[in-house]
Amino acid sequence: MKKPLPSLVGFSEKNHQWFAEGISLAKLAHDFSTPLYVYSKEAICSAYRAYDAACIRPNGTRRARIHYAMKANSNLAVLDELKQLGAGFDLVSGGELARALQIGADPKSLVFAGVGKSSAEIENALRAGVKCINVESISELQRINIIAKTLGLRAPISLRVNPDVNANTHPYISTGLKDNKFGIAFHDVLKTYREAARLPHIDVLGIDCHIGSQITSASPYLDALDKVLGLITQLQLEGITIHHLDLGGGLGIDYGGESPPNITEFTNTLLNRIEEQGFNHLEVLLEPGRSLVGNAGVLLTQVEYLKTGVDKNFCIVNAAMNDLMRPALYEAYHAIVPVQMSSAKPNQYDVVGPVCESGDWLGKDRTLAVYEGDILGILSAGAYGFVMSSNYNTRGRAAEVMVDGNQAYLVRERETPESLFNNERTLNQASTLKQK
Ligand SMILES: *Cc1c(COP(=O)(O)O)cnc(C)c1O
Numbered sequence: 390m391k392k393p394l395p396s397l398v399g400f401s402e403k404n405h406q407w408f409a410e411g412i413s414l415a416k417l418a419h420d421f422s423t424p425l426y427v428y429s430k431e432a433i434c435s436a437y438r439a440y441d442a443a444c445i446r447p448n449g450t451r452r453a454r455i456h457y458a459m460k461a462n463s464n465l466a467v468l469d470e471l472k473q474l475g476a477g478f479d480l481v482s483g484g485e486l487a488r489a490l491q492i493g494a495d496p497k498s499l500v501f502a503g504v505g506k507s508s509a510e511i512e513n514a515l516r517a518g519v520k521c522i523n524v525e526s527i528s529e530l531q532r533i534n535i536i537a538k539t540l541g542l543r544a545p546i547s548l549r550v551n552p553d554v555n556a557n558t559h560p561y562i563s564t565g566l567k568d569n570k571f572g573i574a575f576h577d578v579l580k581t582y583r584e585a586a587r588l589p590h591i592d593v594l595g596i597d598c599h600i601g602s603q604i605t606s607a608s609p610y611l612d613a614l615d616k617v618l619g620l621i622t623q624l625q626l627e628g629i630t631i632h633h634l635d636l637g638g639g640l641g642i643d644y645g646g647e648s649p650p651n652i653t654e655f656t657n658t659l660l661n662r663i664e665e666q667g668f669n670h671l672e673v674l675l676e677p678g679r680s681l682v683g684n685a686g687v688l689l690t691q692v693e694y695l696k697t698g699v700d701k702n703f704c705i706v707n708a709a710m711n712d713l714m715r716p717a718l719y720e721a722y723h724a725i726v727p728v729q730m731s732s733a734k735p736n737q738y739d740v741v742g743p744v745c746e747s748g749d750w751l752g753k754d755r756t757l758a759v760y761e762g763d764i765l766g767i768l769s770a771g772a773y774g775f776v777m778s779s780n781y782n783t784r785g786r787a788a789e790v791m792v793d794g795n796q797a798y799l800v801r802e803r804e805t806p807e808s809l810f811n812n813e814r815t816l817n818q819a820s821t822l823k824q825k
Contacts, residue, residue: 398429399431415728424690427686428462428789440680454674456478462774462775534588545592550572550598550620594633602638621634634674638676643769644722645722679773683772686769704738727765
C-alpha cells in the first residue's frame with residue numbers, strides 16, 4: 390500500500406533524518422526511550438491560529454470562538470498551550486472538567502457535552518460555572534433542572550440536535566445519523582425546547598450539533614447547518630431566542646492522501662453561510678479536536694525483530710495497540726517512516742506490536758528499509774493516540790514529550806509496572822484492610 394506522506398507542520402525530513410522542530414527524532418528516542426509520543430508546539434499553535442484568524446471576519450468582528458475538544462489529546466501541556474492562545478474547551482466527562490480546572494481555564498470558556506452525564510458530573514459542572522451544558526435528551530434536561538434547583542441556580546444549556554446527515558466517515562465516528570445514540574432526534578427538538586423553556590431552573594442559551602469526526606468535506610456541515618438555522622427561525626417564532634450556535638468539531642486531517650478543506654477555508658465556508666442566511670447576531674462556537682492536534686504528534690517506536698513468515702514479513706516493534714489503538718479499532722491508516730535512513734534493503738512488512746492479539750497491528754503491507762534496533766515514527770498520532778491508550782498486557786503507557794524549537798519537555802512520564810497494580814490487592818490484603 391503506497392500512499393503519499395501527510396503534509397506536516399513542525400515535523401520534517403532533512404538530510405535523511407526526521408526532526409521535530411529543531412531536534413532529531415532519533416535523539417528524542419535515545420534521550421527519552423520508546424515508545425514515545427512527541428508533540429510539536431509549533432504545529433498545535435499554527436493550527437489554532439488558522440482557526441482563530443478565520444473566526445475574525447473581514448470587517449474585524451469576531452464571529453466565532455474555538456473550544457478545543459480535549460478528548461483528542463488532553464495532556465495538561467497541550468491544554469495549557471491552547472489556553473494561552475485563547476482557546477476554550479469542550480469537555481465530555483468530569484475528568485476532563487478536572488483537567489480544565491487544573492490548568493486554570495476560565496469556567497466561562499467551558500462547554501460540557503456527552504450523552505451520559507452523571508448527576509455528579511452535572512453538579513460539578515454547574516458548581517464550577519461552565520458556560521453551557523449541551524443536553525442530549527429530555528431526561529437529562531429534567532435531571533439538570535432538579536440539580537440546578539438544589540444548587541439554587543439556573544443551568545445554562547443548549548440542546549444537541551441530531552440533524553440526521555451522513556458525514557461520510559467511519560461508522561464508529563459518525564454521530565449525526567438518526568441511528569446514532571447522539572443528540573435529540575430532529576422531530577423531537579421543538580418539543581424539547583418548549584420543555585426547556587418551561588423548566589424554571591433551565592436557561593436556554595443555544596443550539597448544538599456535532600455530526601462526526603475525520604470529515605473530509607464541508608458539505609455535510611452545510612446540510613446540518615441549514616437544518617439547524619431552520620430550527621432557530623422556528624424557535625424564534627415561538628418566542629425562544631437562541632444566542633449561540635455550536636457547530637461541534639469533526640474536521641478531518643491528512644493521514645496520507647486525504648484532502649480535507651483547510652482550516653481557514655472550512656471556517657470561512659461555515660461563517661459565510663451563517664451570514665448569508667442573515668444570522669449575523671449569532672455567537673458561533675467551534676469544537677475542533679483532531680484538526681488541532683492530529684498532525685502535531687508522532688509516536689516513536691523501536692524495531693525489536695524482523696520476522697519472515699510464509700506469506701508475510703513482520704516488523705515487530707515495541708509500540709502496540711495499547712499505545713495507539715486507531716488501527717485496531719478503525720483499521721485506521723498511519724504513515725510509518727524510519728526516522729533515519731539506513732542502508733537496509735527495502736522489504737514489505739506488517740508492522741505489529743508485542744500484544745497477544747492478531748488485531749495488534751500498526752500498519753499493513755508497508756515497504757520499509759529497516760534493521761532491527763531502528764526507530765520508526767508513526768505519523769499523525771497526536772489525536773486519539775495517547776488518550777486512547779491502555780495498560781493491556783500490563784504495559785505501562787508511553788511517555789509524552791513536547792518540543793518547542795530546540796527544547797524538548799517531558800510532559801508525561803512513562804508509567805512503571807508498579808504504578809499499574811498499585812491500586813490492586815490480593816484477597817488477603819483486602820481482608821486485612823477491611824478489618825482496620
Ligand atoms: C469528539 C468531539 C469533538 C471533536 O471532534 P474532532 O473530530 O476531534 O474534531 C467535538 N465536539 C464533540 C461534542 C465531540 O464529542
